[in-house]
Amino acid sequence: MKLEPVIGLEIHVQLKTKSKMFCACANDFDLTEPNKNICPICTGHPGVLPVANKQAIVLGVKAALALNLKINEYSKFDRKSYFYPDLPKGYQISQYDKPLAENGYLEILLPDGEKIFGIERLHLEEDAAKNFHHDDCTLIDFNRAGTPLVEIVTKPDFKSPQEAKIFLQELRMIMRLLNISDADMEKGQLRCDANISLRPLGDKKLYPKTEIKNLNSFRAVEYALAYEIKRQTKLWETNQVPDNQETRGWNEQQGITVEQRTKEEASDYRYFPEPDLPPIAITLEEINFIKKQIPELPNQKRQRLINEYGFKLSEVNILLNIPGFDSYAEKVYSEFLAWLESGDEIEGTAAEIQAEYKNKIAKLVSSWLLNNLLQLMNKSGKSVTDLKITPENMAEFLRLIFNRRVNSTSAQVILEKMFNTGGDPSNIMDELDLQQTTGSDIDQIVKEVISENKSQVEQYKQGKVVVLKFLIGAVMKKSKGKADPKAVEEMLIKLLN
Numbered sequence: 238m239k240l241e242p243v244i245g246l247e248i249h250v251q252l253k254t255k256s257k258m259f260c261a262c263a264n265d266f267d268l269t270e271p272n273k274n275i276c277p278i279c280t281g282h283p284g285v286l287p288v289a290n291k292q293a294i295v296l297g298v299k300a301a302l303a304l305n306l307k308i309n310e311y312s313k314f315d316r317k318s319y320f321y322p323d324l325p326k327g328y329q330i331s332q333y334d335k336p337l338a339e340n341g342y343l344e345i346l347l348p349d350g351e352k353i354f355g356i357e358r359l360h361l362e363e364d365a366a367k368n369f370h371h372d373d374c375t376l377i378d379f380n381r382a383g384t385p386l387v388e389i390v391t392k393p394d395f396k397s398p399q400e401a402k403i404f405l406q407e408l409r410m411i412m413r414l415l416n417i418s419d420a421d422m423e424k425g426q427l428r429c430d431a432n433i434s435l436r437p438l439g440d441k442k443l444y445p446k447t448e449i450k451n452l453n454s455f456r457a458v459e460y461a462l463a464y465e466i467k468r469q470t471k472l473w474e475t476n477q478v479p480d481n482q483e484t485r486g487w488n489e490q491q492g493i494t495v496e497q498r499t500k501e502e503a504s505d506y507r508y509f510p511e512p513d514l515p516p517i518a519i520t521l522e523e524i525n526f527i528k529k530q531i532p533e534l535p536n537q538k539r540q541r542l543i544n545e546y547g548f549k550l551s552e553v554n555i556l557l558n559i560p561g562f563d564s565y566a567e568k569v570y571s572e573f574l575a576w577l578e579s580g581d582e583i584e585g586t587a588a589e590i591q592a593e594y595k596n597k598i599a600k601l602v603s604s605w606l607l608n609n610l611l612q613l614m615n616k617s618g619k620s621v622t623d624l625k626i627t628p629e630n631m632a633e634f635l636r637l638i639f640n641r642r643v644n645s646t647s648a649q650v651i652l653e654k655m656f657n658t659g660g661d662p663s664n665i666m667d668e669l670d671l672q673q674t675t676g677s678d679i680d681q682i683v684k685e686v687i688s689e690n691k692s693q694v695e696q697y698k699q700g701k702v703v704v705l706k707f708l709i710g711a712v713m714k715k716s717k718g719k720a721d722p723k724a725v726e727e728m729l730i731k732l733l734n
């Protein structure tokens with residue numbers, strides 16, 4: 238029997254607001270001194286009144302729109318009751334049957350095509366305090382209590398641990414892009430529980446799921462799900478198909494999930510409407526106002542960079558994963574086109590040149606940015622904002638290569654100097670005398686090499702083609718590396734035949 242995994246995610250994202258969800262305390266969860274950032278509201282004193290944070294609602298709407306969710310014009314808060322030391326009121330203010338938004342999806346271009354992952358809902362709620370367990374006691378820090386959260390619940394649409402991880406990474410990218418959250422998993426700003434069950438391939442039924450808690454890195458999400466697939470496959474193979482929902486925790490050190498408890502039913506939480514907060518009413522006008530603030534999202538950008546510039550998906554993903562690198566590359570590209578358009582080497586408008594040389598330009602831009610420049614950045618630990626090379630200079634540099642005024646060995650020397658000094662590529666080329674030797678100069682050198690290597694020339698003429706490499710090398714050496722190897726090869730072949 239072939240089994241397939243059915244995976245869904247529940248994600249909590251801390252919102253980057255000025256103040257907490259229902260009180261005026263600063264929303265500053267980097268505080269190191271415990272219980273400093275608290276007030277009677279977020280510590281649940283009797284008789285206090287919560288007031289909903291407008292900025293949190295706006296950020297929630299923004300997140301929902303980016304995930305193509307339908308905003309409910311009317312939503313409300315509910316109390317979710319459970320008893321735990323980090324929850325001072327004995328209930329969490331959340332949203333139950335009328336969440337902020339419902340029914341959305343996220344589309345992501347993957348190597349094997351466009352994938353659409355459904356999203357069930359997004360609601361607002363408050364974070365709990367934090368327990369610190371010691372040997373003989375547990376201490377509680379309430380600084381985090383009342384931090385605004387959105388909870389995002391996906392549909393069980395993921396078919397592999399990798400897909401779940403990619404979704405989470407995309408979500409992080411969007412949260413950061415829209416400045417909704419820093420969404421750092423290590424800091425707990427993005428937290429994820431994963432639900433997984435197996436079913437026979439082709440079966441449409443959903444079997445009781447296992448919820449994995451405590452996944453605090455992308456790696457953990459991927460590894461824990463992979464582990465569960467193996468564990469549950471064994472259960473299926475030995476006729477012990479799980480017939481109850483279960484909660485398990487991920488043990489990072491041992492690389493296993495461990496049983497925690499059987500899952501509460503919704504009724505255990507005794508949800509009921511929060512009487513101290515009015516419903517949230519959002520007009521279409523307000524929704525449209527927020528919608529206008531949403532910039533191009535990663536997947537739109539992905540598709541545009543592929544279609545417009547001819548980059549590969551893998552290249553675009555690298556650009557998107559390095560802050561600012563995608564827009565740097567776009568600037569370089571358009572400056573480069575402008576150089577080609579204004580120069581007299583190629584006829585035509587920028588659009589015509591782009592159409593004719595699309596692949597060549599894409600290859601040139603991507604290889605020099607993603608291989609050579611990125612390598613220098615990684616080696617020196619520099620980010621895009623630290624770059625001394627302006628997009629204009631980078632474009633001018635690419636033009637020198639495009640026009641074969643420097644060969645790639647010299648180009649690397651120029652790039653390194655530009656990287657360190659921010660200098661102008663043409664100046665550096667002149668200064669270091671790296672201009673590619675062309676025309677009659679190479680002609681001369683090639684002829685010299687032919688007459689100086691009579692036996693190799695003879696071997697070549699008798700059909701030993703590899704000797705050509707030796708002769709090209711000799712010319713390159715004589716030209717002090719400044720000849721264009723391709724031109725040398727062509728000339729050698731012409732003269733030897």
Ligand code: ZN
Pocket residue numbers: 257260261262274275276277278279280383
């Ligand atoms: Zn407070």
Ligand code: MN
Pocket residue numbers: 249362388
């Ligand atoms: Mn929640």
